[in-house]
Amino acid sequence: MVRAAIIGVGGAGSLHLAAIQQHLSGLVQVVAICDQNPDFRRMVEERRKKNEPWSMGHSIPISYSGPVYESWMKLLAEEKPELVTIATNSDTHAQIITDAVRAGAKFIFCEKPISNCLRDADEAVASCKSHGVVLAVHHERRWEDRHEYAKRLLQSGRLGDIRCVSIVCGGARMGDIGTHMVDWIRDMTGGEFVRVTGFLEPVTEPNPRDQDGSRRLYDPPGYMLLEMNSGIKATVSIQGGVATTPAYFVQCTRGHLFIQEWKASGFWRAFVREEQGPLIGTKEYYAELKQVDVWPADLPERNNAYWAAVAIRELLSGKTRSSGHDARQAYEAVAGAFLSHYRGNMPLRLPLQPEDRTRVQRHA
Numbered sequence: 584m585v586r587a588a589i590i591g592v593g594g595a596g597s598l599h600l601a602a603i604q605q606h607l608s609g610l611v612q613v614v615a616i617c618d619q620n621p622d623f624r625r626m627v628e629e630r631r632k633k634n635e636p637w638s639m640g641h642s643i644p645i646s647y648s649g650p651v652y653e654s655w656m657k658l659l660a661e662e663k664p665e666l667v668t669i670a671t672n673s674d675t676h677a678q679i680i681t682d683a684v685r686a687g688a689k690f691i692f693c694e695k696p697i698s699n700c701l702r703d704a705d706e707a708v709a710s711c712k713s714h715g716v717v718l719a720v721h722h723e724r725r726w727e728d729r730h731e732y733a734k735r736l737l738q739s740g741r742l743g744d745i746r747c748v749s750i751v752c753g754g755a756r757m758g759d760i761g762t763h764m765v766d767w768i769r770d771m772t773g774g775e776f777v778r779v780t781g782f783l784e785p786v787t788e789p790n791p792r793d794q795d796g797s798r799r800l801y802d803p804p805g806y807m808l809l810e811m812n813s814g815i816k817a818t819v820s821i822q823g824g825v826a827t828t829p830a831y832f833v834q835c836t837r838g839h840l841f842i843q844e845w846k847a848s849g850f851w852r853a854f855v856r857e858e859q860g861p862l863i864g865t866k867e868y869y870a871e872l873k874q875v876d877v878w879p880a881d882l883p884e885r886n887n888a889y890w891a892a893v894a895i896r897e898l899l900s901g902k903t904r905s906s907g908h909d910a911r912q913a914y915e916a917v918a919g920a921f922l923s924h925y926r927g928n929m930p931l932r933l934p935l936q937p938e939d940r941t942r943v944q945r946h947a
């Protein structure tokens with residue numbers, strides 16, 4: 584049995600716990616959890632006495648009877664877990680990764696974004712590398728079967744070459760969802776970002792992770808224009824307001840792929856034009872496009888705990904589809920978008936300059 588600890592047990596951390604309890608019970612045992620919130624620790628103690636399960640923001644019941652630490656340093660020193668999962672807010676991710684490596688962890692599963700400062704992310708990734716620790720960052724679209732099918736279709740060449748990508752989503756914030764979106768672009772296109780331009784919008788809604796404003800988070804909606812070394816350009820539009828799941832549009836030389844992400848009932852279609860005659864007026868635009876099946880119609884509906892378990896199982900085999908390097912590349916693009924905005928929407932070359940890598944973003 585792999586001895587595991589979970590650090591930060593809010594919405595995401597309780598999902599890690601549920602993933603292990605529901606899907607990895609013969610392989611992983613959670614020996615300790617840690618959260619700085621005294622109300623949380625009291626709640627777990629009370630439920631334990633009454634033998635009652637609990638859940639945090641999702642409907643999966645959790646029963647946990649092991650120790651609950653206030654300090655991750657104490658947990659790491661006393662429990663020496665082999666697997667550490669991290670779901671605190673982004674300002675502590677990199678420090679906890681580095682401390683877990685020092686304490687002898689072999690596998691680390693960290694929530695996105697990898698950090699809120701690129702220099703700290705780089706130090707964390709380097710410390711994993713030098714100690715042979717496998718680090719996976721939870722950009723879950725890298726594991727989800729529907730995105731996997733879309734990726735295979737794009738790679739098959741059936742739609743031709745990718746020209747551009749556009750992603751739009753609502754009810755979201757740049758730092759919070761931005762790395763998911765740019766990581767998707769990097770994964771689907773197989774390229775690296777070379778330039779980013781960012782535009783931030785005014786903040787109109789309170790940040791759910793800072794309801795009373797005491798943490799002074801700054802994570803507005805916004806836009807990114809990304810340029811890749813392959814010449815592909817991408818736009819990411821992250822709106823505030825009403826939550827609408829991400830819609831992805833990939834324009835290729837012979838067709839396009841459109842995904843409206845919404846569990847199994849989402850809209851995932853690809854259309855292709857096998858041949859095209861000379862474009863005369865609008866004639867070709869109204870000729871029918873051929874629809875391509877992207878994935879089997881009977882794919883089962885899976886919840887987030889299932890996909891987190893897939894990611895952790897893969898991590899324990901010593902591999903991951905979402906490495907620390909992937910996560911720092913995604914974070915660099917988002918950090919660059921913030922900096923570009925502060926500099927009057929100036930396009931910024933990636934990788935960022937050394938002095939820009941030390942900037943701390945106040946998202947969480």
Ligand SMILES: NC(=O)c1ccc[n+]([C@@H]2O[C@H](COP(=O)([O-])OP(=O)(O)OC[C@H]3O[C@@H](n4cnc5c(N)ncnc54)[C@H](O)[C@@H]3O)[C@@H](O)[C@H]2O)c1
Pocket residue numbers: 590591592593594595596617618619620623653654655670671672673675694695696721722723759792947
């Ligand atoms: N992969 C995904 O799709 C996904 C989904 C939700 C959240 N997340 C990420 O997970 C992280 C947490 O988000 P959340 O929604 O669970 O937030 P949350 O506020 O619900 O939970 C964070 C928890 O960490 C605890 N914590 C914070 N600092 C701590 C510290 N120094 N020591 C111990 N405990 C500490 C808090 O008390 C809280 O319980 C964020 O980085 C977020 O971006 C990822």
